[in-house]
Amino acid sequence: MTDKEIHYTDSIHFELEQTARLMKMLTSQLFIKLDIQLSMDEYAALDTIFCHDGICQRDLAKLILKDRANTGRILNSLEEKGLITRYIDTKNNRLVKKMNITDQGTSELKIITAKFNEYLSGMTQKFRAKEVEAVRDTLRKFRMDLEQLVNVNI
């Protein structure tokens, strides 16, 4: 017990943080290298909008885990770039801003995803696909439990 102490830097929490940080560095370097005119956050938002066409801002914010303020700013940028359109609608009798991905948005999304996967496949090749999927699925379960514990103020 003397020096077999538990350290934060040995925990899965720290490991997650570091791995995610490195992943973010890698992907942002990739985006620059591939000359992609979107930020990672814009890309994640665009992909989420594609998968949930007609979603309102707050629901999107909950999915990408950004606060409402930043989600609005990301959408301003995507709208200016012509990748999405926004319109006022109602949800549960409340005025909300919904959005649709444009044809250009869909097109760009596919192009970026293709480029992205081509580059990243080299990385995950070192691992068996099954193993990567297993880790992803465990992370997902982990995240679902986290969502119960964390006070997500969005």
Next chain:
Amino acid sequence: MTDKEIHYTDSIHFELEQTARLMKMLTSQLFIKLDIQLSMDEYAALDTIFCHDGICQRDLAKLILKDRANTGRILNSLEEKGLITRYIDTKNNRLVKKMNITDQGTSELKIITAKFNEYLSGMTQKFRAKEVEAVRDTLRKFRMDLEQLVNVNI
């Protein structure tokens, strides 16, 4: 192939990002709740310094994956709080700033870690310890490969 497309938001990259984000929310909320007078980053730095006493700034920066500027600022804060001391020394005939954790720093580190683990054990209890360790180890391997790919400019 029509709609069985590959989406970024289904990838391990996005899953990692989201899980790490939630984890960060949880831990920062915990730090406020437990009235801990350190930021998560300061805590991670302090733990790293404990494990690598006498480390120099740049080596620490590489371990916590912050740039040199931010690492210096975090250390300013830890020094002001009396948790570390800094001194000039040489490494490979170069002037570097090394640091040691103080008794107060060691004491606070233990207290925080104890509080932290007590609260977080509830979360990981839902998973078998073996499973958590397995995911952590896979993440670590994953991270080691990432480190080969990413241009870490520190």
Next chain:
DNA sequence: AAAAATATGTTGCATTTACAACAATAGTAT
């Protein structure tokens, strides 16, 4: 020996981010 390159840390600045306050609207309670 002089010049160029490298290593380390600090400072300044621009971007990102989160949090709080606000505006507008709709539901709920008294």
Next chain:
DNA sequence: ATACTATTGTTGTAAATGCAACATATTTTT
């Protein structure tokens, strides 16, 4: 009906972050 509360989105602001530039010192090159 009036007041209170809740939902959604925007704006303002302070803190965090990363990047580039700089200062200093040392090594390497010419």
